[in-house]
Amino acid sequence: MRVVVAEDLFLLREGLVRLLKARGFEIVAATDSAPGLLDALLGFRPDLAIVDIRLPPTHTDDGLRAALTARERIPGLPILLLSQYVEQIYAQELLADRAGGVGYLLKHRVFSDDQFVDVIRTVAAGGTVMDPEVVTKLLGRRSRGARGPLSRLTERERQVLELMAEGRSNSAIANRLFISEKAVSKHSTSIFTKLELAPSDDDNRRVLAVLTYLMSAPGEGRIPPSQ
Amino acid sequence: MWPFPVDGAPWPGGVLVALTAVCAVLAFRAEQARDRPVRTGRPAGRIGWPVVAGLVGTAAYGSVPALLLALHNTAGTGGYIVTVPDLQPDGLLAAALLMAGLLATTLLPSARVPGRWVLPLVAAVTGELLEWTYWLTHALTRSAVSYGLTPLNVLVGCVSIPVLAVLAGAALRRPANGRPGRLAGADALRSARWALLLPAVMVMTGDLLGLDLWRSASPGTGIGPAVTSYLVGLALLAAVVAGLVRWPRAAADLAALGLVGIGAYDVAQSGFGQHLLEVRKFGSPGMPAPSLDFEMVAHHASVLGGIQGAVLLALGLWLLPRTVLADAGRLLGRGPDPALARRVRELTETRADAVSSAAAELRRIERDLHDGAQGRLVTIGMNLRVAEEMIHSDPHEAAALVVEARVASAAALEELRGLIRGMHPPMLADRGLGEAVRALALDLPLPCETEIDLPERLAAPLESACYFAVAEVVTNAVRHASAHGLQIRMVWTAGLLRIEVVDDGVGGADPARGTGLAGVERRLAAFDGILAVSSPPGGPTIVVMEVPCA
Known part of the structure; x- marks a missing residue:
């Protein structure tokens, strides 16, 4: 499965890449900014994008915006959002197009990697996964x-x-x-x-x-x- | 200048003097109460348009009998009029204005704008008192015809009271942006409140100078000139009111000087009262001239004139150091500008508040980090160190320790998230005040309606202060009000951010008790913002916050 990872913290990005590679995923791009993410999504058309909501350049919700823009161009492009916090408003925006293939998880759910990999597969298959906190x-x-x-x-x-x-x-x-x-x-x-x-x-x-x-x-x- | 009846029993004049004295005492007491330190929330000297509306209502009311008299005098019946030329007996309007002005200043508590119906009510009651005193006086002294006391006139006089009260009440309607008006901006001084006495002073001065604008036209005046002078009088009065709104401080100075002058003049005149009584005939009277004990009446008139003069003089002298002398001192560079002094005091207070609350916040964060995340990280480190040693000797136990470390790190993250949310909610950073408040509303355990109309982003410190202010107010509503629902409205218009939080709970919220709302007030004060709470027992509670922001 071809995956794009967008995360601006170097250690976390490398950790994600390592974890996913170990589980047999192919990482086609690992980027640290929203513009980079958008390019990668439109260029590689991956099977799944793992996106941190808060990314450069403005360090606000750039990641979410880039992902939503990409989904407008490529309907149904599976997106898994990772964040340090969950907001109902972001969940609503993510689910707004009713197309499925979206997920929204707190970052530390990555710790239970079996579950995390399940989530990845569900989202990639067009499913919808919400963090228990949402x-x-x-x-x-x-x-x-x-x-x-x-x-x-x-x-x-x-x-x-x-x-x-x-x-x-x-x-x-x-x-x-x-x-x-x-x-x-x-x-x-x-x-x-x-x-x-x-x-x-x-x-x-x-x-x-x-x-x-x-x-x-x-x-x-x-x-x-x-x- | 009081409408005391020189052609008969002098008691109603005494009633008026007593009423004025009571009003003056009330005003003094209010002034004393205001000398306590004022919280920074609302400038103490703010004089609202509502007050002015009440004043104008009273003025219009007081002038009704004058108009009636003018009309009657031109009707051609004729009669006699008894006057004390230097003590002008037709000054009903001046008396009404003086009393309304004093009462209005009394009813101007620094903390809140007077209720919508307070001042029209004061105006109506004052007017009603005067009306009945006036008519009763003349009825008792059987000179009714000469003064135009017909049933129609009495009816018009009485009906005009509620009508004018309703008009004044309507004038109190809040302007479109919901802000109560104020005299000359936020900097109106406490002393500027006395500007409200200026209309009375002007009318009294006019009477003394023989201007027939605010009293009944002289007997025999034609209806055209009578009505014209009535309208000119009202226009002048309106101009004075507009002037006192624009330049309240100068108006207050003028009022004080005028009161001193008029009071002194009255006191001096009272010594000559005996010689000044005059009976004038107008038209062709159908009755004989009133027979009066001139000696006695003139004596009463001069005594009352002396008393009223003394009251005015005392009021004027008491006002001098508060208005004229203070302003003169400032102009000569001897005293500080009160507006600037107050601003400096406010800034000193709010700066101290801001610094100490920032320090307290840092202490809280330090404590939370120390007790929470830091402790957990130490545990994690220890666990990993032990696991490292055991990894070969007892892989099972080592794995268990690693799992424990992972769980602890998740808990540490959870705590850090809570802490960050308390410092600066991510939604506030991401999307600004409006969306953050919407997110806050979504997370509440109650239905909460939001109505938000803001420009894209405001200054970050302001956004943060407003967010936490709303959060605190909302938390209060959820915790203490047993509310079933909430409404949050945020509107930005013309450089002013207005936030309203309404709940349908039990009411009884008081910023003076408990630290929550007082904290919000302090937080907003650093931005020159204010907080107003209306929370009658039984609810609903309405909290309004206003913060200027360009």
């Missing part, structure tokens, strides 16, 4: 309306929903919760019914549906008249 924030936001559809979920269904939103497959969820895959698919049917979402067997589309649902949160709505 999902926690989204769920917190979605459920703060108190009487929304989320409150109708059972505790177990909530756990399943959380793992689904992180982008895990049925089997991964089953492993994680120590239940059978069949039980997972039963829960997921129930969740989709309760949230009034169209059911889907396709893992990727399922993740996108769940994330879209969570992001269309009532947070933008009016304040309910409470007094």
Whole structure:
């Protein structure tokens, strides 16, 4: 698999390259700036780009912007964002085109390299992966309306929903919760019914549906008249 | 110049003098209370347009009877009028203005702009008192016809009160950008407040000089000249009000000098009161001339004139060192400019605050790093060192130690992220104030509506101060207000950033108690920003922050 890495910290970039090479990935370019990233993405059209959000020249969100620009030109180009922090706004922007093939992880998730490699493969295959912290924030936001559809979920269904939103497959969820895959698919049917979402067997589309649902949160709505 | 009834019982004149004295005492007390050190939040001397609106309302109100009299005098019935020429008995307007001015200065607490209905109410009540005193006086002394007391006139007089109060209230509507107006910018001094007495001083002076502009036209004047002089009088009054808004300090000086002059004149005149009573006939009266105990009435008139003169003189003398002498000292280079002195004091305070809060912040970061990340890095280093030694002898144990080190490094990162967020949120650095506040709103455990209209980027220190101010206010709302929802509005117009945070919680937030809001106020003060809180028990709480930024 051909991968582009964009990270401005030398040690971290070298570490990523070493880790990925050891796992059999081909690194076609490793760059330390946003313009370099854009050139590499458009020039090499890799199978996946691993991008630090904060890159030179302005050291703000240049990495994200470059990646989004590239995705406009090459629809569906798989992008995995790495960052020291997660922001719902960035997650929204990343998911805005609904095309899948995106991931957003905290940098230190790289430490568990098996999981990290799983994520890379999922994103490269057009899947969607969100850091558990993003999902926690989204769920917190979605459920703060108190009487929304989320409150109708059972505790177990909530756990399943959380793992689904992180982008895990049925089997991964089953492993994680120590239940059978069949039980997972039963829960997921129930969740989709309760949230009034169209059911889907396709893992990727399922993740996108769940994330879209969570992001269309009532947070933008009016304040309910409470007094 | 008071409308005391020289043709009968003198008590209403006494009531007016007493009322003025009470107002003056209230004003003195307010002045005393203001001499305590003022927080930097809002310039203490700010005189709002609302006050001026109330004043104009009172003035217009006070002039209604004058107009009625003018109209009546030209109606041709005729009657008698009893005057004390040097103590001008028709000065209803002057009395109304003086009282409204004193009350208005009393009601100008430094901390907040008076409520929308306070001043029209004061104006209406003052006017109502005067109105009834005036009519009652003349009804009691049975000279009603000669003074135009017809049911229609009384009705018009009474109806005009609520109408003028409503007009004055409407004038208090906040301007489009939501900023309360103020006299001559933020630098209006505390003493400039006394400029509000100038309209009264002008009318009193006019009366003394024999200008018939603000009192009833002389008996027999035609309706044209009567109305014209009424309108000219109002126009002059409006000009004076506009002038005092523009040059409040000079207006305050003039008012003080005028009060001294008029007071002294009245006191001096009261000694000659006995000889000045005069009965004038106008038209063809249908009744006999009023029979008066001239001796007694003139005596009352001179005593009251003396008292009112003494009150005015005392007020003027008390104001002199606060206005004229202070300004003269400044002009002669003997005293510091109060505006500059206050600015220096403000800057000294806010600089000290800024320096000490920066130092406190550094101490907090140092402590957090020391207790958190630094400690964990030491542990990681030790673990790795032991693992290094054991890697051949006990690879299993070594691997476990390495895993432990990895977990510890993740925890250290987590702590560092929290710390960085507390120092300068990444979103603020990446996208600026607007997006950072939107991100903050998204992360809240409550529904939060945002309405943000900002230019691309503001100065970095300002962005940071405003962000943390909003974060603190929002945190307060979430923690203490039991709110169900929040609204954050941020608008930048004409060099002023206005931030509003509204919650529907229980209210009762007070910047004076607790350190949260006071901290925000101090933080904003370093940028000449201000914080205003409205939080009645039961809510809602509205926190408004305004920061100038070009």
